[in-house]
Amino acid sequence: MKAIALTTITYPIVETFHSIQGEGVWMGVNAFFIRLAGCDVHCPWCDQKESWPVQPYPQQSLEALGEAAKRANPAIVIITGGEPLMHNLDPLTAQLRGLGLRVHLETSGSHPFSGQFDWVTFSPKPFKLPHESIYPQVDELKVVITSQEDLQWAEHQAAQVPLKTIKYLQPEWNTPESQQLIFDYVLHHPDWRISLQVHKFLGVS
Numbered sequence: 001m002k003a004i005a006l007t008t009i010t011y012p013i014v015e016t017f018h019s020i021q022g023e024g025v026w027m028g029v030n031a032f033f034i035r036l037a038g039c040d041v042h043c044p045w046c047d048q049k050e051s052w053p054v055q056p057y058p059q060q061s062l063e064a065l066g067e068a069a070k071r072a073n074p075a076i077v078i079i080t081g082g083e084p085l086m087h088n089l090d091p092l093t094a095q096l097r098g099l100g101l102r103v104h105l106e107t108s109g110s111h112p113f114s115g116q117f118d119w120v121t122f123s124p125k126p127f128k129l130p131h132e133s134i135y136p137q138v139d140e141l142k143v144v145i146t147s148q149e150d151l152q153w154a155e156h157q158a159a160q161v162p163l164k165t166i167k168y169l170q171p172e173w174n175t176p177e178s179q180q181l182i183f184d185y186v187l188h189h190p191d192w193r194i195s196l197q198v199h200k201f202l203g204v205s
């Protein structure tokens with residue numbers, strides 16, 4: 001079998017950084033982030049708008065990304081964006097897992113699924129509907145809430161993920177009224193939990 005030429009496969013990278021996972025089940029865990037460039041979902045409240053274009057971000061090789069992740073010695077590697085599923089994630093996850101790293105994905109699911117993951121966080125957005133291939137892969141559902149209508153959207157998405165999925169509602173950071181909305185909802189719907197963006201409270205990336 002022909003070996004993959006690691007230097008010839010590249011991804012457009014907004015940034016890589018070592019921090020903690022700020023949200024959801026793995027909140028507080030030591031994590032190395034790989035933020036891929038490109039997103040065509042265009043949520044109006046997005047806090048990563050700089051990641052929407054693929055240009056002008058530099059391409060980094062599989063080898064370089066693997067080395068950087070391994071050097072950080074994280075508990076988990078999180079592939080995020082942008083919308084990471086705009087890219088074929090099979091080579092990147094094979095590289096990282098081949099180095100013995102635990103690999104997680106954060107996605108809106110708006111493009112066909114690729115890659116092999118130890119954990120998939122699915123954050124669907126009504127601005128571009130999820131591709132059907134995401135639903136069987138989901139470990140954690142996290143829906144950002146700005147309004148009552150978003151709660152209905154959350155239930156519609158929850159009906160399509162595996163039963164084992166852990167379900168979170170997360171207040172939109174710049175919509176303070178969403179906090180009360182979620183609090184009240186979770187008190188009446190015990191199958192949901194609240195996720196907060198702890199990294200923003202700590203003032204870290």
Ligand code: SF4
Nearest residue numbers: 039041042043046082
């Ligand atoms: S899917 Fe994520 S990166 Fe894309 S616009 Fe929405 S919040 Fe921003």
